[in-house]
Structure formats: structure tokens, C-alpha cells
Amino acid sequence: MLTKLNIIVIFLPFLSVFVSSILFLIFQKISNKNYLLNLIVSFLIMFFLILVITYKFSSNITDREIFYLIFTYICAFYLFMCLIQSQVSSLQLTILRMIYLYPGISKREVLKKYNAGNIFKTRIERLKSGGIIYKKNSSFFIKNNKIILYLNFTKILKKIFSIS
């Protein structure tokens, strides 16, 4: 039989992600900083709160429940992050939006309207506004080295999956 504490443990990570999403919404409304920073801050606030709760109730909950609370929160927030990120940079979604705007558009017209040149331009702008790269004398340089860690992680996974 489930106890009250069990039910709280099961739903707490999901509830925390819901609260994080509200925090993210508030940050988006009041702050002009980029969305990624707002996402990270809203994640960290609730993550810290979960750690505090876990520490306070550590005598009443098992190791498995502690692992569940932390892991499930991270996973559920990752999914929320993917949902937000897909709105920003998903090529697949952009193409769908284009077909939605121009019903009956042909493949050739899509490729004409949204080509590699456009993608290059928009991505450069986004990388610049996100503080990842900066421009100096018509050359681009990496501003935030953390992105290289992510790039290398992706490259390792690509090698493991044998994707050229």
C-alpha cells in the first residue's frame, strides 16, 4: 500500500519541473537575458530545493527514493528543455511551420525559401546573441568554451554510433 510519503516522492520531481517551468516563464517575462540562461537558472533553483528536501527527510526516505528524486527531476527537466529548444532551433519544425504557412508549397519552393545560406545567417546570429561566438574584424571566435565540451561529447557519440 502506498503511503502519503511514497506519493509525495513519486510526484515531487514532476511537480518540481512544473514549478521550474513557471519560474522559466517568469524569467522570460521579466528578464532580457537569453532563454538558455533562464532555463539553467530555473533548473538550478528547483534542483537545489530538491537537494534540501532530500537532506531534510533523508532519515525517512531510502537511498532508492533519493536517487529517484534527483534522477527523475533531471530527466523530466531535460525533456522540458528539449521541448523549449525544439521551438528555437529545430530545422524539422521550421520546415513544418513553413508548409503550414504556405499550404501546397512544393519541395523546390521550400528549398528556395529556406536554404543553407539562410540557415547559416540565422545560426550565426543566434550563436552571437547567445554569447557563444563573437565577431572581430570580419572573423568569428569562440567566446564560451563550454560549447566545445558539448561538441566533443556529440562527436564521441557520433563515433560510437559510427556516423560519418
Place this chain on the structure above:
Amino acid sequence: MQVILGYLAFFLIFFSLQIFFFRLFRININKPSIILFFIIISAIIGFYFFSIDLLLNLIIINLTIICFYTLVPGIINYGPGLEIIDLIANKKINKENMLKKYFLKGKVSRSVEKRLQINISSNLVKLNKGKLVLTKNTINMLNIFRTIKKIYKIKSDAY
């Protein structure tokens, strides 16, 4: 510690399965039908052998599977943003005109065509006499996404 080791064992088995199927048969096992299969199996197991520990494990396993579902397509279909960073950071191509030249030459330049093909093969778009038409489900999905975009004030590439 035992809990973490138990989860790691599951993670390694699931990750090895992904690699095995993708490297040997080029099959991406992260499909909605596979996720649904795991959820149904988990619900049955959870119902028959009910215990809190089992329930927590099943939720963790299913969440991991859903996370893989969102992670793997990003690895298979390398994004244009990462390609630009790769050119700047690793290939030391910094000049704007050279960067654009290399970008347009690369594989990512054909990504729109590729993603369009993925949209068609996954039944999000139908090709009707050379014209692209969205399915009803895709329109509903886009409406949900548009609401999310509006609520969270997110700027995207298009429209």
C-alpha cells in the same frame, strides 16, 4: 550505491543495444511504438508485482527510454549550429566568407532536404502531386507548439 549500480547496468545494456542495432543494421530503435511498448509492459509489471521500489524503477527506466528518444536524433542529424562551432573551434576557419563557403560545402548544407525527407517518411507531411501537405496530427502538434512559443516568449527561425 547498489541502486546506482543497478541503474548503470540497465543504462549500459540499453545503450549497448542502441549501438548494436545502429552500427550493424542502421536501425534507430528509438521509436514511439517502442516507447509505448515499454510503457505498456511496465504498467502490466507494476500492476501485478506492486511495490514502491519497483514502481520507482519502472518510472526511471521509462524516463531514460524517452530521454534517449529525444537525444539520439540530435546525434544522428548533426545540427548546423554545431557545424559552425566545429569549423571555428577545430578547423580554425574564422573568416566570415570562408566560414560560409565551408558551411555551404559541408553535409549540413543539405540538411533541409534531409529533414524534409524525414518529415515525409514519418508521415508528418504528405506529398500530394508534388505539393507538400501537412497531416491533421501535424497541424494539431504545430498549434500546441505555437501556444508554447507564445507563452514562453521564444523566438524561432521561422514565422
